[in-house]
Amino acid sequence: MSPPRLRQLVIAANSLDTADTLKSVLSLGEPFPDPGVAEFGLVNAVFAIGDQFLEVVVPTKDKAPARRFIDRGGEGGYMAIFQTDDMEALRARVDGLGIRRVWSIDLPDISASHLHPADIGGAIVSVDEPRPAGSWRWGGPGWRERSAPGRFTHAVLETPDPDALAQKWGLTFGLTADRQRLFLADSVIYFTEGPADRMTEFGIDIPDADKVMARAVEKDLPVEGRSISIAGITLKLDG
Template identity: 60%
Template structure:
């Protein structure tokens, strides 16, 4: 499949208050409001962090896919977007594995395919190819100016059969899982035991973890071992 990066993580929430809290605690910059997500029955906020992105989506109708996600389990990790330099190969592999591609787009500067969460497990997996590779349409115009310092270093996904789920994600990404772990070019996906199939934690590196913890405490959020829960997701902070 070529080089694979974690480029964007997405929370589905019942209110945009989650976006405000996330931005405040992590010290994020101005958000991009993508009108294109109306196609999916959503409004959103997208924040740049380094050259990666955190997004919060809120359904405008309970019949939207994100609305059904919230009805099943409340706010939580909804989508992980990975960047590849070989989307054609990724699409061919998904088709061979019978992973349903529920949305595809091909634009001059980016192409993408969303894989059905029932096939890969826990969350929507999107595989995208940006042209040029350093660009990112989903971050909005001039995202470089608005991005805050930091980095997304990984995610934690739970399942009653974590190694089997890790294997499915690994097949989708073209990177074999080892012991319930997938190591990407810039991040790690850890699959652990849990009653629900759910993306439960985002791992975020910041230049000043202490300041983020103080901002979380000011909002009345509990911080335990540099982890704070926002939008149904444990945000694990590191320096």
């Protein structure tokens, strides 16, 4: 089993206005509204960035897990979706570790498993195996035509015990944590100390970063250096 890829990062927000702001500031293409997320009490918007995806989910039901997440700690990084090339081995690994799979699906073009956040910690984690490897059902039809240039470079998770969480995620993916970091096939996951388990930062390598920062200022978003704050997430720009 090769190291996983980071394919999709998810923000839980109170309104799809967050998606509109991200589209404008990052100069993204049209998002895909996935009707399938209604199963989880959500509406959403999925943007393609290169062959990766930035999703905003908004709870529509009081008992939706995303509503409980927001009520507990505010808007923020909700979910990370990783691509594996061996779902059978990954599922066997997490089952052996006692990490519960709270939702699984096997379709002709993709298999996916959501791991219980209480067991893995830090965020809801999904591990997916698309077929063919370059495809991505969750991006919607025609996502390549709607894709904006760029890529995710990293994500940051805060937790009271960064070493323990890094080791747990490493065991899940068959990787060895290196000084509170996990090196994936195409990006890095950083684990830092904080008061609670929370995904707090997404790194994006994106063209025209100076113009992106200027648009963020025009939208009155908090900015510092090359970082933009929106809906409980810091977007750190590279490029």
